[in-house]
Amino acid sequence: MPNLLEVRDLKTQFFTSSGTVRAVDGISYDVEEGETVALVGESGCGKSVSALSILRLIPNPPGRIVGGSVRFMGQNLLDLNDEGIRHVRGRQISMVFQEPMTSLNPVLTIGLQLTEMMELHLGLNNEEATRKAAEYLDMVGIADSKRRLKQYPHHLSGGMRQRVMIAMALCCEPRLIIADEPTTALDVTIQAQILEVMKDLSQRLGVALIIITHNLGVVARYADRVNVMYAGKIIERGNARDIYKNPRHPYTLGLLHSVPRMDLPRKEKLDPIDGQPPDLTKLPEGCAFRVRCRYEVEKCGVEVPHLESIGTGHLSACWQKNDLHNAAAGVSS
Amino acid sequence: MYKYILKRILLMIPTIVGAAVIVFFLLRAIPGDVCELRMAGSGLYADPEAIKICQQNLGIDQPLYIQFFDFVWGFMTFDLGESMWTGKSITEEIGLRFELSLQVAIMATLTATVIAIPLGTISAIKQDTWVDYVVRIFSIAGIAMPSFWLGILIILGLLIATQKVTGTPWMPPIEYTPIWVDPFANLSQLVWPAMATGYRYSAVATRMTRSALLEVLREDYVRTARAKGLFEKLIINRHALKNAMLPVTTVIGLEFAFLMGGLVVTEQVFNLNGLGKLFVESVLNSDYTVTQSLVMLVAVVFILTNFVIDILYAWLDPRIRYA
């Protein structure tokens, strides 16, 4: 199957008074038609920036996409003019944001915020758009949708608002939805509901999904393929099984050790990663993870390891990737 | 919504009463007596008997609480009484001047709003480009320049320009004509003070529009609107401006209320017989009844303006409407 989205060597930087923030530092990944891809990493590693870069939503100034390409159905989105990218936004690729409480406009009705997109992108008249808006609200599990359309965001709970955001993301029948930590701001029971709705609808409608998260549980359950990010780079890629059972980057390994697990004895101590993520304005020579790494060798300080294959579809950017085999055995059981 | 409006209306009552109490007793606390001023103002000897009779006539020998209830009762029945200084009916004295001041204030407000909202918007959208710099210089100049000084410049400019063009210098008329009597004469007098005050006013409102819009443009929901693929124009007009208008309404409203009583110097420059001038005169003459009436009038204008602002807020922001 051809790739729906091909991100190649994407670089986005912020030019601030305290230096150049290399938020996304040359990442490449693919999304196939209808597939769910996860982007995982700790806070500040550049997940949101990489997502916003795809739709060119980086605030400029201070930010700018400085290199690479984003091919969507063969077309490089970075080459499009303003009108061109406008036709992609919301219509071909839509986004669900991290903060449901602030991502809807407080002074406009839910109905208007849904219908305006459909009127613009699909050329529907107001009546048709309103009818479809109600359908989509039903679809994402909002009861009493006719009345909800006339309400304002403050009438809705956080979980409801995120459902509205999902309805908005779906309503123009896009090919790809980028969900940037769609459940981080919600409580656990709601999180599961929202993720189920998204997974279910994207499968039913055949929409590809990029899920950004720092929750490895989410990844295991919903993603076909996983990209692990660290300091603006993808440092490991594989299917969910590879990442869980056979991690080949010390950072992935550390992430897995940092999560409490029900299936291990309670006495087993958590083993979090030491230290802080690096300052993206002054990335060190060599591997960015080196200072926090237990498997460091001399080469790590000299040369940046690149993503290289260790099996079918499983890649790691670590000089020690082949020796991590034994270490990994500890986590998988 | 109706409940909200009703609540606001009811809230106006204690505010007005509070204003009345403060005005009345503060004025009495200021030294000076209208009868002494009237009879001995020119430095001559005044007969204490005569002063007493004068005080009796005006009722200022009565206990304060009786005077206060007289004042409140008069105010509630729209009978403001007579001026203690000239003896003329206050309603009449204020009436004409109120008309003039109201017209100048409305014209200045319209000018300011029409200039400020587009300028502030462009300035915010084109932040840090030359357009933004030009607008910012325009508005900083407006804030730095006192209205009366700009007024003097306008009059001088008119004199010089008309002298050059027609050979005879022309000045705005001094006599006030109501707009329904002769719109041309009326406007040729009042357009200039409206411009002079409107400039500063628009400068303040432009800056407010700019900063409010800049703030709103950083909000998450504006990013959402972009991500939805809306036209930039729609994003600004529908998604951003409506949110940014909240603080701008406040600034415009308060400036309007201020213009209704605070145009003392500008009125002098243009030789207008407005509320500001009457204010100064009545205070200097210790003319309690006129000062009281004027202060209450301005207080009511402020309260009504605030009421209108509150209604506009509710109209703009559903979170208030449904609270």
Ligand SMILES: Nc1ncnc2c1ncn2[C@@H]1O[C@H](COP(=O)(O)OP(=O)(O)OP(=O)(O)O)[C@@H](O)[C@H]1O
């Ligand atoms: N507008 C901006 N100006 C300057 N730096 C920015 C800006 N936006 C993001 N950054 C920087 O880019 C880096 C990546 O940020 P990003 O929001 O992508 O992190 P994230 O992985 O999404 O984290 P989180 O899990 O907290 O959402 C951070 O170091 C951040 O400081």
Ligand SMILES: [Mg+2]
């Ligand atoms: Mg983020």
